[in-house]
Each structure stands twice: as C-alpha cells, then as structure tokens.
Amino acid sequence: MTVEVLRYSAFPEDGAGGNPAGVVLGAASLSEPQMRAIAEAIGYSETAFLSPTSESDPARLRVRYFSPRAEVDFCGHATVASAVAIAERYGAGVLTLETNVGLVPVSTRHDGVELTATLTSPATWTRPAGDSAGEALDALRLAASDLDPAYPVHVAFAGNKHLVVGVRDRWTLDALDYDYGALERLMGREGWTTVHVFWAEDRHRFHARNAFPPGGVREDPATGAAAAAFGGYLRQLELVDVPSRIVVLQGRQMGAPSRLVVDLRPGSDTVEVTGTARRLTLTPYDDVDLP
Template identity: 55%
Template structure:
C-alpha cells in the first residue's frame, strides 16, 4: 500500500510514508542522556563484552525517539560481528531500564555505520532492521554534534538479513526521518 499513514503511539504520532517497498518514518522529538555506570556495567556483563570492547570515542548513552535505546559503540567491526550475549540477563536488564533495544554500532566512515540490535523484549535474539533505534541513533549523533545531515546504517548483515536504513537529520527539527526498503518474506 502506497501513501501516508500515522501511527498513534504513547510518545506521540509517528508519520510513515510508503512507496512501493520503501517506507519512511519520522520520529517524535529525540533526546539523549549519558548511560549510568551501573547501566553500562550491567549491559557489558549481559553482552559478554569487556570495557575494552567499547570504543572510547563514543560515549554510552540512552537515546529516545519514541522509546529508549542504549547506544553502545564497538571498538572494532569484529567485536560487533560477534554477538553472543546472555539472553535472559539482557532481557531482565532491558525490562528494568525500559529499553527497547541495545543499539550496538561501529562507524566505518563519516556517513556509514554498521549496527546490531539485540531485541530480547521482542522475544528474538536480534532485529535485522530497527527504524526506532535508527531514529534514536540519529538523535544521539545530533546530541553529540556528530550527525551528518544524511547517513546510512547497515543492519542485519551478520545474521544473514542485511538491511540498509537511511537516516536524515535536520539542524532545525528535533525529529529524525528513517527510510528503508522492505523485503518480502514468503510464507
């Protein structure tokens, strides 16, 4: 179905535009805050990461674009690719913190990021394309003063379900627009 839709959410309306198999969503206004030391320690334990696995150039934060996501940068692409976490521990942490995903990312260059989004609250190990996390990530980058006006997130690649999300960030609007192409999954 092509056209405009509006998802009414507790955080506010989320406009969605669809064309062919492409969909764009525009988030509610984003915000970001530093993760606490306790949140970070619990997340690293559940992820089975050490503090040296985290890229020190990207501060761990909890970013909001309708719901909360922990933003955590992997020091290397190999660290990002190796996702073997404690599912029950991460699910419990996320439920207590109110996080929808943990957005793990690695920066390839100025406009290209790779991401993985563990999603135990949804009952799955990982989500291959997470528009809400991509929007929160755009807000996180803007809060840090490091957001290009447009960038791409490659997600799902390490689980064999590669997706590309295009993220548009405006200096004049606290909302973020995320565009992706849908993939038909046969029954």
C-alpha cells in the same frame, strides 16, 4: 474468526534480507488479547494492527504494535511495512499514524522500481547510561577496552528507549555473543526496548546489531526505531554534521542484510528513517483463526 495477516520484510538491502513484520489492516474489531495472540502466532519481532480513526480522513490511522510477548509503543520496521502495504493497495501518499507515543507521519513514493517509505520519528533525546552501563557491558560480554571512546554509552529515545554502545572494530561487533538472561533482566528493569551495538565504518556509515530480549527475540535484523534513536544520539552529541544522511547496515551476521537510511534536519528534534519493504508470500495474506 479469521484474520488476514500481510507479511512483509522491511529495510531489505538490494531486495534481500530485511526484518519481517506482520501487518493487519482493518484491526478495529480486534481486542487486545486477540492482537497478542496473532502476534504470537505470526512469531515476528512485531506485528502492526491498523484501523481508521476518521471517516473524513482515511489516511489517519491508529496503529498498535505487538511482539510475541508484549505491546511495543513504537516500531520502525513494522511502520515501513504497513505504509508499503497500504501504498500497494491504495496508492502512494502521506499517512498519519496515531501511535502510543504520539503522531508519526509516514510518506510513501514509487521511484519506478519499488515503493519507499519515510517515517518521521517522535522527538528524540539521549543521556548517559550511568551506572547501568557497566552491568550492560558484563551482559554483552564486552570489556571497556572494546568500546570506541568517540561514542559514549548512552540511552537514546525515539519512541522507545535503546541502549547505544559503540565498539572499536568490526570483529568485536561480528563476534558479539551476549548473556540473554542477564541482558533481559537488565533491560526489563531499565525499560530498554533494544540494545544497539554498532561500529562506525566512518562518520556516516555504521554497522549495527540489535539485541531484543524483551520481545522474545535474540536479535533484530533491522530496527527502525533504534536507527531513529541513534540518529538523535549522533545529532545531540554533535558526532555528525547537520543536515546529514547516515546509513545503518544491520542483519548481515544473521544472513538478513538490511539497510536503513537516516536523515537529520536542522532545527528539528525528530529523525527521518527511510527504507523499502518486500512482500514475503505469494499470496497477499495468511489466515489466522481466532476464537
């Protein structure tokens, strides 16, 4: 059995960088073990598997996301990659994705130069990290004095749970070097998908790094789900005006500069995350052989 795996990099900045994702269209015939095997073989932080759910509505699709280690309930960068891949083949428009955490609308448009995708996240919430914050700081090798007091340490949600940690200066963010094993154990216990460490350049422009040990990845260069959760965090804590647009810059320390645009709308508990995606290979797919 041969499976076609599309490869895209989502949220690149100025056409470079971004976060690679695998995309498998027409995945209805694949079993869960096969999807896991493909994700492991591809080796990206996530691979998305899509299949139609309705003959009358081809724009409604079931999607499942797998890291090399496990299934992930929601993944922003693989969603953007999938939407751009579909738009390249069938034209821009609106998709409705059925994820493990509910329906996620995604719209694509062509601005004359490139395709852009905007996803609307699941409902967001945020709460103080509590006693786990101290253990997290130890694993991150950060002291309380490294933190920005304007941004409390929280667990934020937008389909997955993400620990949100704001630091005082860019140097601290650039020098981040965490204890992988300790953080992996803590995140497994707490059910956190990533740890979103950020520095506020100003109230609307943020630099971030995302640790992702549960997926078998030390660091993610662009994390759409975390950006959505972060947007909900900023809104709920009234750290930004609404309506508002913020920009999250990520991946620069990895040599994979990424740009995520987050829009916060009044009267909504969802967040919009916008980005582009670029095809990574000259051929439209790579073949993966499965038994």
